[in-house]
Amino acid sequence: MISTSHLSRTFRAPGGEEVRAVRGIDLSVAREETVAVLGPNGAGKSTLMRMLSTLLPPTGGTARVAGFDVRTQAPQVRERIGYVGQGHGAGHAQRAVDEVVTQGRIHGLDRAAARARAAELLAALGLERLARRRTQAMSGGQRRRLDLAIGLVHLPELLFLDEPTTGLDPQNRDNLWEHIIGMRRRGGTTVVFSTHYLEEADRRADRIVVVDHGRVIADGTPAQLKQRHAGDRLTLETADPASAERLRGLVAAMDGVGTVTRRGAVVTGRAADGRAALPSAIVAARDQGITVVAADTRLPTLDDVFLELTGRSLRDVGEDPATGAEERGGPVTGVKDREGPTTCAEDREGPTTCAEDRGGPATGVEGGDRVPGQAA
Amino acid sequence: MSAVSPPRRRGLAGDVLIVTTRELRPVAADPFSLVVGLIQPLFFLLLFGPLVVSGTTPGTAHPWAWFVPGILVMISLFGTAGTGSNLQYDLQDGSHERLLVTPLARSSLFVGRALKEFVPLVVQAVVVVLVMVPFGFRPHAGGGVLGLLLLGVLGVGIGSLSYALAIAVREQDWMFWTVHQTVLFPLMILSGMLLPLDEGPAWMRVLARFNPLTHVVEAERDLFAGRITTPEVGYGFLAAGTTAVLGFLLGLRALRAATH
Structure with missing residues (x-):
């Protein structure tokens, strides 16, 4: 599902200094795997996620996602992935249901199918009563679940979750993960998520990729890494x-x-x-x-x-x-x-x-x- | 239910329609925001209008025929120049980023937003015209429709420039409002939309000639008065069209730079 070779990204800092955020990462993720990219803030995990989801073009190496090159075939990649970023994906002035329906329409669902899918997802995520509420009036946990609904509406082959639970209390964190796991099981979606919560990576991932200073420093199942x-x-x-x-x-x-x-x-x-x-x-x-x-x-x-x-x-x-x-x-x-x-x-x-x-x-x-x- | 990425084949026009519809939805859900946007122009009409009506009414049959088109251009200017702040908010909170990861054409994200400005602007303009009819304002029907179209084109252009500015200074929202305030008031005063510049100093009249708003204001006055084929109307459409094209180009360039 994902295959990278020497994937790199260099930024130029305001002073002109070159900063290598991701340094030659080789990574492969199999279909239906759940992979955690673990590392401290600044490790390069979000930069990696953003390159894989076509938000940032790599400055070196190659990456193929769902069979397509992220640099030269970005539109094809975008058709096949869902993405839940660190920020709020739903527009602040929009109503919850409208954002999910719009996302479905963007991905080619007809209006009726998009509405049906939105209703199904909002119900599954416990948001049906908030469907017509403006997102700015929703709590952080509710908005996060809405982001997840938006990311899943088109049944993506691959879902990227960039620190999906940051800022949520433990109860909301567990609640969100229950939904992610349930939907992953039903849909067979491959999930790649970044986190700096150790327990989250330990409990939720089939495999953990530890990133530090832009490099993969360990890769394996939680048990393998500990051993x-x-x-x-x-x-x-x-x-x-x-x-x-x-x-x-x-x-x-x-x-x-x-x-x-x-x-x-x-x-x-x-x-x-x-x-x-x-x-x-x-x-x-x-x-x-x-x-x-x-x-x-x-x-x-x-x-x-x-x-x-x-x-x-x-x-x-x-x-x-x-x-x-x-x-x-x-x-x-x-x-x-x-x-x-x-x-x-x-x-x-x-x-x-x-x-x-x-x-x-x-x-x-x-x-x-x-x-x-x-x-x- | 299994992971299936649905086939998605839609042209640029379809993408633009989706974005425009999405942008219009909050306006439709809360039309009161349009009323709020009318408060300032209505105050100008209420407080400035009597002065104009009793005083200078250069070259028009009825003073409102001079003043109301200027107010309509003012709505276009103020209603759309600040719209970039919404995009700035979306850039900062992540909702714009989410759209960047969808199959929508990147240009549609910009064009769709800019075209959205057309609808509320025209609605507001129609309300102002209707409010002024009982006070003696008599717009020419055909010219009025063309006048609304011209307003819409100008609004799309100014909205595009506002979006371009918002993207360019996305990390500093204070910069957006600084530029906004610095540019807007000179443009407004030097367009003659509220006060005639014919008796003003020569340097003001020279600057006004280079202000695209001046030509739009003059075109609007001609159109609402039924003078549809004057050179001023042509210059007005040229100025508004150029503003729109320039706004699109700068905005798309800023968007492209921001995503690389």
Whole structure:
């Protein structure tokens, strides 16, 4: 359904500086797949989506969508895709039903078919009572569902959703996704969505493409990415930093454990099998007379994957608005060139502190196995 | 229900019709907005009119025959010059972007919007003419129809220029209104639509000759008075047509630049 080769987009910033928002992306998406493009603000995911949906011409490489070249056969691509952008797709002075009908007419449905389809979609999305309301009088969640109806009215082969749930509360987010999944199942539509919500990508996508600084840095199913790039996370807390440093050495020497760091009295590490490694670490600590006051292991998250790949937490960088200039397709001003992944941020306090070590021991993390702390 | 991208084969005219219809829908749903647009010209008629009627009425049989056509051009000017702000809003909130991802011809997005200006403008003009008939304004039927057509062409031209400006300064809405205000009032005063320029200083009369609105105003006065074949009418249509063509060209160019 999608195939790109060395796809690139360069913007010229106001000062004349060239900014490479997307740098040679090779990507393929199969029919009926649901693919999440995950990355922080400014990573290049929206620029990628905008190129694939013909909004922005690439400055390098090629991309074929639904069998057509986005640069030379853009009209054919547009006939076959639906697009829900970051902004509101419906005109503010328009009535909800009119916008859906108009979209259907644009795509060649006759008036009766467009009206029938609009009524069906508005009912399915819980908007039938708001059909004649002006969109400017609708809430953010309602407008988002309307955008989805507009994107789906012509039964597209491929639906692009550019950060579809940004700004929505969790309930509205879930609600919107229920509709997307339901319609995807019924229509067999291929869905490509961008997001910086980790849970959203984890739960909703068949496959995740992690983008950072304009490049694909990982590609696979959520389970594959976690297995390949993260490993279980161990957290052990001691009574004092001195014993924690001794514990760090012990844990680092264990088989199957890597990337062991300490922050204050807390030691964290990654293990191929956290359930096996945690008791061993606790026993080793007890044998050395080290008191472990809390211990925890949990399954890796996509944030762990991102951290492993880039040395940064997606949760942190995702909130940084300063790097998001190209997300709307305009010139990018805040992206610096960066070669290869790093594992630890250098600008944190202390020489052994890594980016993930924020806020003490992990407790109650979803999907995790908690082991009670033991006293020596 | 399965994913089927429907066949879509429609010409440019069909696309323009869809866009124009979409743009007219909010106006039809809320005709009160047309009434609001008439408040200012009606105040001019109410407060300026008596001065003109009792004073200068250059070269016309009835003072309203001089004043009302000028007010109609004023409606065309003010009613359409600000319309670019709607497009600017759509550019900023994403609804224009959504249309760019549809199979609509890009040019239809612009032309359809510009043509939409024709309808509300003519409706407003008809209302003003009808309001003034009881006060003694007697428009020539054939000339009046041509006058409305001329107004529509001018409105499409000014609307196009307004859209072109909106696209060009889409990231700075303050710039749109700055240019709007800076350009509009000199154009209005130098067109002689409210006050005659015949007795004005020479430099004003020279500038007025280069103002396309001057020729449209003079053409409207001739048309509503039934003088359909005068050179002024020809110059008026030429000025309005040139404005429309220029507006289309600049607007399409701005749209093309904005999407690349």
